[in-house]
Amino acid sequence: MQKIVFIGAGSMAEALIHGWVVNEVVQAKHVYVSNRSNRARLEELNVRYGVQMLDNMEELHEADLIILAMKPKDAKTAMASIAQYVSAETAVLSVLAGISINTVEECLGARAIARVMPNTSATIGMSASGIAFNERVTKVQKALYMQMLEAVGIVIEVEEDKLHAITALSGSGPAYLYYLLEAFEKVGSEFGLPKELVRKLMVQTLAGSAEMLKTVKEEPEILRRKVTSPGGTTEAGIRALESMHFNDAIASCIRSAETRSRELARGE
Structure with missing residues (x-):
């Protein structure tokens, strides 16, 4: 992937970035970070990991994968703010607790969407994650996402409804x-x-x-x-x-x- 964009730059986003960059699963130059208003946080991640700051939302059109990592309470507002910039070919990986694939589809349109519940131990490659996919995720995409998540711990595919329990158990x-x-x-x-x-x-x-x-x-x-x-x-x-x-x-x-x-x- 040439362009992976994180929407949200909190602890879960950093845990995944740290795990991927340190383990050389994804090169830092291919990772972009964005949040609503805290540029100092983006600069911090840039200095710490070498990832890029997304300065213009129009650049989202070039993204291969968007990772939704904002606070769940801000999810719909954030998705509404980026929807017009996201290409129909761009896939979405959501790490949002409680936000369904259907909700993401309603906000960002029909596309390949995966929903994963990792935990912050991804930082040291010890996460325990559950993942679910919609029908638009191809076998190639699924294999790639599983590989990315296995680089930061274990990952188990489940039916989406079971992610609520996984959130409560290993996510929290x-x-x-x-x-x-x-x-x-x-x-x-x-x-x-x-x-x-x-x-x-x-x-x-x-x-x-x-x-x-x-x-x-x-x-x-x-x-x-x-x-x-x-x-x-x-x-x-x-x-x-x-x-x-x-x-x-x-x-x-x-x-x-x-x-x-x-x-x-x-x-x-």
């Missing part, structure tokens, strides 16, 4: 884990442990646990039971989580995110 998942780490750091400080020490211990614990799941290939429940000795410290901790309805809290978290994704799809 990093934030939940960071939130968990914040809680570990807070309680660790109450025991007099330095924040940096707690973080070092828990980051390694999270990484090790993830690697165990990948390598040993046993069910999480089995691995949990192997750590949980009867009458031991882990059992005491698990009982405390159960008394606070931990599973219910996690379920509520995921369901609320999935519901919000569907609300965004309805324009609410």
